[in-house]
Amino acid sequence: MKAICTEVPDRMYGEVKSLVNSGWFRNEDDLILEALRRFLDTHKVELMEQYIREDVEWGLHGKD
Amino acid sequence: MEKIKGYNAAVCDAGPVIHLDELGSLDLLSDFHPLLISKTVQSEIIKHRPTALKSAGFKIKLVDLIAPQGPRLSVLSKALSLDQGELESLSVAQEMPGVFFLTDDAAARLAGEELGCKVHGTIGIILRAIRNKMKTPQEVVGLLNQIPSKTTLFLRPALLEEITQKVKKEYSL
Structure with missing residues (x-):
């Protein structure tokens, strides 16, 4: 499991805190994980394209 | 297990x-x-x-x-x-x-x-078949060309074309 450290604009962080404080999420981690999951859900094509390019390299030049 | x-x-x-x-x-x-x-x-x-x-x-x-x-x-x-x-x-x-x-x-x-x-x-498995001598480069290009019509694998057409051209260039086809 990787930990990601990043800077969040104050206003955005305020919205995060507000959602957590009002009980929509257990904590900030849960909210960020959910946001990331949704991002990945909607960006699978781009991710897939990157993976396919890596696959092309492995397929043509890999050692195993 | x-x-x-x-x-x-x-x-x-x-x-x-x-x-x-x-x-x-x-x-x-x-x-x-x-x-x-x-x-x-x-x-x-x-x-x-x-x-x-x-x-x-x-x-x-x-x-x-x-x-x-x-x-x-x-x-x-x-x-x-x-x-x-x-x-x-x-x-x-x-x-x-x-x-x-x-x-x-x-x-x-x-x-x-x-x-x-x-x-x-x-895609990687198909291309790997060339270096593993399971398919010729021509056969692999043929398989790549069939992907849109024969398979349910989604691939952006321009990306597929890019891959096909890369194989052709790599093997001077």
């Missing part, structure tokens, strides 16, 4: 089996020893390609779900919304350091890499 070792051991998700079968090239998976699939993945394959596994012509080992999956996979599966077949495949793969995990799903691939697997998909 029994310990399974092999030089090219692979755990396979449904996608590559389905897509390679659609291309009539399921034999490209015969280069992985052993080739493992979970029972849920088997069911997914049978649902989409009823005869694929029966007509494979090489040995595919069915494995039972290992439960529990451990905290890393448990978190990853929830975060990435993995389906049961992917979860089962990864639970097997994480017990086998350095194993190939073959999938065409981006989220499953992400999880597989996180767990230390060598993750590849249908």
Whole structure:
């Protein structure tokens, strides 16, 4: 499991805190994980394209 | 689960089996020893390609779900919304350091890499067939050309064309 450290604009962080404080999420981690999951859900094509390019390299030049 | 070792051991998700079968090239998976699939993945394959596994012509080992999956996979599966077949495949793969995990799903691939697997998909397997002398470069270009019409593998046309041109350039076709 990787930990990601990043800077969040104050206003955005305020919205995060507000959602957590009002009980929509257990904590900030849960909210960020959910946001990331949704991002990945909607960006699978781009991710897939990157993976396919890596696959092309492995397929043509890999050692195993 | 029994310990399974092999030089090219692979755990396979449904996608590559389905897509390679659609291309009539399921034999490209015969280069992985052993080739493992979970029972849920088997069911997914049978649902989409009823005869694929029966007509494979090489040995595919069915494995039972290992439960529990451990905290890393448990978190990853929830975060990435993995389906049961992917979860089962990864639970097997994480017990086998350095194993190939073959999938065409981006989220499953992400999880597989996180767990230390060598993750590849249908395109990589097809291109690998050239250097493994299982297909000629011309045959591989032919397979790539058939992907849009014969398979359910989604690939942006411009990207597929880019891959085809790369193979042609690489092998002076």
